[in-house]
Amino acid sequence: MKFFHHKKWDLNLNELNSFSYYFPPNIVKGRKTLNFILEIIKDKKKIGVMADSFIMKNYYTYLNIQGKNTEKINFNGECSSREFFRLKQIILNKGIDCLVCMGGGKAMDIGKLLKRDINGLFLILVPTSAATCAAVTSVSVVYDENSTYMKTVDSVCADFVIIDYEIFYKLPLAFFSAGIADTIAKYFEISTVKKFLKVNDIYYNIILDLSEKLYIRLKEITYNNWEKIDAAKKEELTDINIFFSGIISLLGRFNITVSAAHTIAHSLTTINHSQKFLHGEYVAFGLFMQENLLKNKKNVKELQNIFIIHDLPIKLSQLNIYKNDINKIFEFYIKLKEKEKIIFPVNDKMVYNQLNKNL
Ligand SMILES: [Zn+2]
Secondary structure (H helix, E strand, O other), X not given: OOHHHHOOOOOOHHHHHHHXXXXXXXXXXXXOHHHHHHHHOOOOOOXXXXXXXXXXXXHHHHHOOOOOOEXXXXXXXXXOHHHHHHHHHHHHHOOXXXXXXXXXXHHHHHHHHHHHHOOOOEEEEEEOOOOOOOOOOOEEEEEOOOOOEEEEEEOOOOOEEEEEHHHHHOOOHHHHHHHHHXXXXXXXXXXXXXXXXXXXXXXXXHHHHHHHHHHHHHHHHHHOOHHHOOXXXXXXXXXXXXXHHHHHHHHOOOOOOOOHHHHHHHHHOOOHHHOOOOHHHHHHHHHHHHHHHOOOHHHHHHHHHHHHHHOOOXXXXXXOOOHHHHHHHHHHHHHHHHHOOOOOOOOHHHHHHHHHHOO
């Protein structure tokens, strides 16, 4: 199953990336952990702080890096190749040796691509959203200029990830909910792949066990007075959605862990008038479709209960997607499924019909 089992052992350094497990060497988490940033960057000459305009306006002051030679870099919000080259030019022209990226998944993902490409760039990620594990992983999801999914590529881990709970106490619940859907999807997607491939190796067993534990805990948190969730649970959810969910991705680097939930979710991004939903919200719908298609009635019921509490979509209309859009989504799904060699034991016609059922 794993890539290196099929490779000859005549390695060269260029192949190092393909054979490596990456983990961020430093993840700092807790209350007011951003206070450590001055210590972390003390040897750096020029600091670039990259964030979109909303995040810059609302979170820059949390950073507390007065006295350092700092350049604010405005991120246009899209992890696209055009934006990547624009940012890369700025970093090189300004002589930035340390990049601090603040924001959600796309800001994290483009930061990791920049580090991969720019020799010696020290990268600090400061997630401001608990909707994604991107701060911890070593992959980046690339979109086009219109926010349509293009591909998932190997990037690298950050040198430092700073998770400051102060940011998350005030985060709207919708972001936690989206992250919950994304984390839950890991359990169901890994189960599907493992079952269909009939694999029983230690890697699959460990990531499946871990994702199942997270799923059980997320159910408890959901059913236990979700609307009134307290600060301690927000801290725990931040850890689950960012840290533990990310660890599953890192451990499963050489395993196939994606099935229909993510493939369907990515396919929905082809509909332009639906954009600006969170990745995890698309994944919620994709997961609900996946379990329906697999005829896992018990899971469908359970997911429905969870998603209603979180106000996550189980119908396309909740994502501003309507009947006219279905052919385009379906075509995208077929292309993506073939390109990414998705493991999903359901015929395509059924996927088409299910999309129509879930309008
Ligand atoms: Zn995801």
